[in-house]
Amino acid sequence: MSRINRRQWLTRAGAASVASLAPAGSSARGQEPGKPAQEAKPERLTLEDFQPKSMLHVTETKVERSRFPVIDVHTHLTMGARHKNGVTIGEEIRVLAPPDGVLPVMDRKNIRLMVDLTGNYGTGLEQAIQTFQRPHPDRFMVFTEPAWDHFNRADYARWQADELGRAHQAGAKGLKVLKTLGLYLRQDVTSGPLVKIDDPHFDPMWEACGGFKMPVAIHISDPEAFFLPIDRFNERFEELNNHPDWSFYDHDFPSFQELLEARNRMFARHPRTTFVALHVGHNAENLAAVSECLDRFPNMYVELAARISELGRQPRTARKFFEKYQDRIMFGTDAVPNGTQTPQQILSAKLYEIYYRFLESEDDYFDYAPAAKPPQGRWQIYGLGLPESILRKVYYQNAERVLGIVD
Ligand SMILES: [Zn+2]
Numbered sequence: 001m002s003r004i005n006r007r008q009w010l011t012r013a014g015a016a017s018v019a020s021l022a023p024a025g026s027s028a029r030g031q032e033p034g035k036p037a038q039e040a041k042p043e044r045l046t047l048e049d050f051q052p053k054s055m056l057h058v059t060e061t062k063v064e065r066s067r068f069p070v071i072d073v074h075t076h077l078t079m080g081a082r083h084k085n086g087v088t089i090g091e092e093i094r095v096l097a098p099p100d101g102v103l104p105v106m107d108r109k110n111i112r113l114m115v116d117l118t119g120n121y122g123t124g125l126e127q128a129i130q131t132f133q134r135p136h137p138d139r140f141m142v143f144t145e146p147a148w149d150h151f152n153r154a155d156y157a158r159w160q161a162d163e164l165g166r167a168h169q170a171g172a173k174g175l176k177v178l179k180t181l182g183l184y185l186r187q188d189v190t191s192g193p194l195v196k197i198d199d200p201h202f203d204p205m206w207e208a209c210g211g212f213k214m215p216v217a218i219h220i221s222d223p224e225a226f227f228l229p230i231d232r233f234n235e236r237f238e239e240l241n242n243h244p245d246w247s248f249y250d251h252d253f254p255s256f257q258e259l260l261e262a263r264n265r266m267f268a269r270h271p272r273t274t275f276v277a278l279h280v281g282h283n284a285e286n287l288a289a290v291s292e293c294l295d296r297f298p299n300m301y302v303e304l305a306a307r308i309s310e311l312g313r314q315p316r317t318a319r320k321f322f323e324k325y326q327d328r329i330m331f332g333t334d335a336v337p338n339g340t341q342t343p344q345q346i347l348s349a350k351l352y353e354i355y356y357r358f359l360e361s362e363d364d365y366f367d368y369a370p371a372a373k374p375p376q377g378r379w380q381i382y383g384l385g386l387p388e389s390i391l392r393k394v395y396y397q398n399a400e401r402v403l404g405i406v407d
Contacts, residue, residue: 066391071115
């Protein structure tokens with residue numbers, strides 16, 4: 001198929017099938033052989049099977065290694081082992097890959113340090129620290145998580161703040177809050193009304209984080225489209241159709257806006273605590289709104305994980321955002337070793353090359369994930385071509401400050 005394009009080929013394939021239905025001996029409706037039949041309908045495709053290949057002939061920059069050493073502030077190398085209704089139960093963790101399974105990719109891709117956010121608490125946390133941070137203190141950091149399964153104990157507020165102190169003592173470098181808060185955690189842990197993000201029971205915990213200088217990496221809500229009906233107007237239709245459990249439309253879920261407002265009230269109440277609002281402030285589709293929050297909360301930072309798909313489809317707006325907030329944006333991927341469900345976050349050399357290409361090159365229109373079809377919406381992205389001074393800050397300098405590696 002070297003000299004013809006795909007459209008011609010499809011039309012010819014269509015003509016061929018018409019010809020094959022014609023009675024023996026006649027050419028298809030008297031057509032000249034090889035000419036497309038006027039009436040031939042285009043092949044019908046399901047959306048699922050549509051995999052268009054771009055015909056753009058544009059520069060393709062291969063960025064094998066980042067320009068500067070990287071701190072990836074958002075990875076999941078361990079995870080709570082047991083869950084019920086979206087809530088982690090118990091201290092036990094699963095180690096998703098051993099350090100030796102990750103270090104070779106880190107070395108090849110110029111990744112200096114990875115932060116394993118989901119270290120759970122108690123004995124699970126100790127195991128995560130023992131596995132990653134203790135043997136490789138300059139390559140891995142482990143964060144702890146709230147003990148959601150203790151939420152219904154009477155003394156939770158105090159107990160959780162003390163537990164954070166124990167985690168700090170054990171070596172945890174920060175606190176990670178999954179979207180469990182606001183969307184899954186309920187008054188009786190897995191039943192009853194949803195617990196609000198600004199529930200005062202967490203106030204001593206947020207304050208303790210500030211006191212110990214442990215940053216809080218927090219994921220609130222989800223893409224705005226996940227709060228809308230799964231229909232033909234939803235730009236994340238394919239993804240939600242594949243994972244209907246990711247939809248927060250209807251039921252007793254708060255709206256996207258209500259979740260962010262509760263988060264903002266909580267940020268405002270704890271100005272001494274550093275919050276890393278993950279996934280570009282959980283609102284990468286609306287950088288104007290994220291900017292407003294960054295202006296309002298000097299204790300707020302953001303990172304990029306799993307949102308180059310959003311940033312890269314608005315390259316001019318994103319570039320201005322990076323220029324203005326260059327001291328507040330960190331590098332993150334949401335990388336998880338192994339798996340196939342979410343190609344935009346499977347830890348691999350290829351994943352990092354895409355992030356580097358997005359930040360460093362000025363390439364047009366390329367895939368934001370190593371996948372046959374764009375997994376987070378049917379579009380391609382554009383590189384930002386950031387200058388070296390901003391790249392340094394985003395790749396490692398801002399993270400060094402937030403993680404307390406340098407003052
Ligand atoms: Zn994550």
